[in-house]
Amino acid sequence: MRSYVADLHIHSCLSPCGSLRMSPQAIVDAAVDRGIDVIALTDHNTCEMGPVVAHTAEKAGLAFLYGIEIQTREEVHLLAYFNDADACNALSEEVYAYLPDVRNDPEYFGDQVVVDEQDNIIRTEEKLLLNSITLSLEDVTERVRAHGGLPVPAHIDRGAFSLLGQLGFFPETTVYPIVEVWGATVPNECGQRAILRSSDAHEPEQIGRRTSVLTMERVSVEEILLAAAGVGGRSIRSEES
Amino acid sequence: MLLTDVVTALGLQVLTSGVDFDREVRGGIVCDLLSIVLAKAQPQDMWITIQRHQNIVAVAKVTSVAGVILADGIVPEQDVIDRASEEGIPLLATKESSFVVCGKLFALVSSEEE
Numbered sequence: 001m002r003s004y005v006a007d008l009h010i011h012s013c014l015s016p017c018g019s020l021r022m023s024p025q026a027i028v029d030a031a032v033d034r035g036i037d038v039i040a041l042t043d044h045n046t047c048e049m050g051p052v053v054a055h056t057a058e059k060a061g062l063a064f065l066y067g068i069e070i071q072t073r074e075e076v077h078l079l080a081y082f083n084d085a086d087a088c089n090a091l092s093e094e095v096y097a098y099l100p101d102v103r104n105d106p107e108y109f110g111d112q113v114v115v116d117e118q119d120n121i122i123r124t125e126e127k128l129l130l131n132s133i134t135l136s137l138e139d140v141t142e143r144v145r146a147h148g149g150l151p152v153p154a155h156i157d158r159g160a161f162s163l164l165g166q167l168g169f170f171p172e173t174t175v176y177p178i179v180e181v182w183g184a185t186v187p188n189e190c191g192q193r194a195i196l197r198s199s200d201a202h203e204p205e206q207i208g209r210r211t212s213v214l215t216m217e218r219v220s221v222e223e224i225l226l227a228a229a230g231v232g233g234r235s236i237r238s239e240e241s
Numbered sequence: 242m243l244l245t246d247v248v249t250a251l252g253l254q255v256l257t258s259g260v261d262f263d264r265e266v267r268g269g270i271v272c273d274l275l276s277i278v279l280a281k282a283q284p285q286d287m288w289i290t291i292q293r294h295q296n297i298v299a300v301a302k303v304t305s306v307a308g309v310i311l312a313d314g315i316v317p318e319q320d321v322i323d324r325a326s327e328e329g330i331p332l333l334a335t336k337e338s339s340f341v342v343c344g345k346l347f348a349l350v351s352s353e354e355e
Contacts, residue, residue, distance in 0.1 A: 074294045136294065136318075167296045168275035 001233060003215045007031060007208050008040035008065060009079060009154065009180065009198030012049040016109035016130050019203045023119045024049070024056040026204045031062055034208030038063035038219050040198075042079055044129045045070055045099055047092040048114055051085050056117055063219040069154060070095055070144075071130070072137040077154040077161040079180060080144040083220050091147045095140070098133040137163070141174050150221040152196060155182040156189075164189060177228045178236070182210075194228035197238035212238040242266050242353045244307050244331060247287065251345055253310060253333040256317075257326040266307045269346050271339050275300050282306050287346055289339050293317035301330045308332075310346075312339040 010027060011018035031039045039062060041053045047068045057064040066088035070078045082088035103126055104112050112125035133140070144151040153163040156179050163170065163179075169189055170176070178194045181187070186195055197210040216223040216234045227234035245262035248255065267285040272278050273292040282288055282304035289310045290297065298321060301309050308331035311317065316334055325332045335342055 074292065138295075165276050166274060166292075167294055168279045168300055169296065171294070171296055173295065 001215060001217055003213050004037040004063065004219060005035055006038045006040075006196075006212045006214050007034075007036050007199050007201070007210070008038070008067065008081065008196060008212070009042050009069070009200045010039055010207060011069075011200075011202050012041055012043055012053065013111070013113050013115060014046060014049045014125065014129070015043045015202070016104060016106070016112050016128070017202055018043070018110070020111060020113070021204055022202070023115055024053045024117055025119070027053060027207065028056045028060045028062055030201075030204040030207040031057075032060050034211075036062070036208055036211065038065065038214070039207075040065040040067035040079075040081055042067040042069040045092075045095050045131070045133060046125070046129055047082075047085075047088045048125075050088055052115070052117055054085065065219065065221070068092055068095065070140050071132045071161065072140050073132055073134055074137055074166050075132050075161055076137050076163050076166045078137065078140055078144070078163075079152040079154045081150040081152065081221055081224070082148065083222075087147045087149060091144060091149060094143055095133055095135075096127075098135050099127060099129070100131055100134065102128045102131055104128040137167075138171065138174050141176075148221065150178070150224060151176060152178050152180055154180045155200065157181050157183050157185070157187050177225060181238070194236045195238050196236060210238070212236055242349060244287075247308075247346065247349060248333060250349055251310075251335065251342065253335050256311075256322050256332040256334050257330065259326055260329055260331045262308075262331060264307050266350065268350060269343065270306070271343050279304065289342050289346070291315045291339065293321065295321045295324065297321070298325045298328055298330055301325070302328050310335060310342055312337060312342050 066082040201207040269287040271289040284305035288306045314336040
């Protein structure tokens with residue numbers, strides 16, 4: 001058992017709102033600099049940058065979880081975490097298929113570039129990633145779990161793109177043992193749910209501005225769920241930094 | 242003005258079944274963020290939205306709005322409609338935009354007051 005300092009909500013340069021400086025190396029360097037043990041990459045509606053950031057993280061001795069931040073039909077942001085690239089990719093491809101065919105306007109939304117470990121631009125994503133897919137929150141949640149992923153509603157206490165903001169309260173039909181909270185105060189609606197805090201970094205300087213401490217056997221989706229339930233001395237603690 | 246008159250005047254499609262339309266409509270709210278509707282909607286308001294998530298039924302129930310108009314041709318899943326029928330919440334649909342529905346509803350409700 002060990003305690004991992006985690007920042008599980010980070011955008012790369014592929015997210016239109018993510019800075020072009022959010023290259024794999026810059027993300028990993030910033031995380032190492034801030035004493036973080038595990039990161040997850042959570043670009044909007046895609047995980048295409050996952051493998052390259054995973055490889056860069058591995059070289060630096062940083063644990064990595066594959067992730068994606070999906071924007072559902074209700075304009076709710078749902079984070080999803082996966083142990084391996086294939087499962088995350090499979091989910092990401094489904095999400096992309098339901099993403100409306102709207103072109104990105106880089107002047108307004110920002111560039112969407114896939115880069116390699118040396119910061120070379122591999123390609124530019126033409127479809128606007130910062131958009132709602134046409135699947136419901138419930139449908140997406142089921143699909144995430146079907147691929148072995150862990151769904152976590154993002155920044156539920158924010159006014160925009162949050163589960164509580166868009167839907168008023170937690171739907172009865174869907175269970176989320178873990179939710180991400182942005183501010184210092186945990187909303188009453190969260191009840192006994194485990195609370196994760198992460199940076200939602202769009203710039204390298206923002207990485208680690210919020211972190212969680214996960215006490216568990218190893219870094220995996222299954223272990224995080226056990227930590228949320230407090231099984232065998234595991235725990236999730238979050239703090240504003 | 243009664244809800245049944247609003248349904249007729251606006252040519253709304255009734256999605257729910259067995260729901261009583263003999264209820265008073267005095268005003269309206271147009272909003273797709275359920276947290277805002279929970280905070281602002283008044284009893285006897287018509288609620289105009291394009292939000293079709295199942296939580297709309299509970300929000301309508303809690304706020305006691307007179308009915309829910311889904312604009313822009315939005316139709317919720319059948320289980321949402323069934324739930325609204327069970328809870329006695331009128332779900333109404335129109336192909337017109339929220340803007341157009343609001344304009345017509347405002348004129349109707351205002352003419353009643355004069």
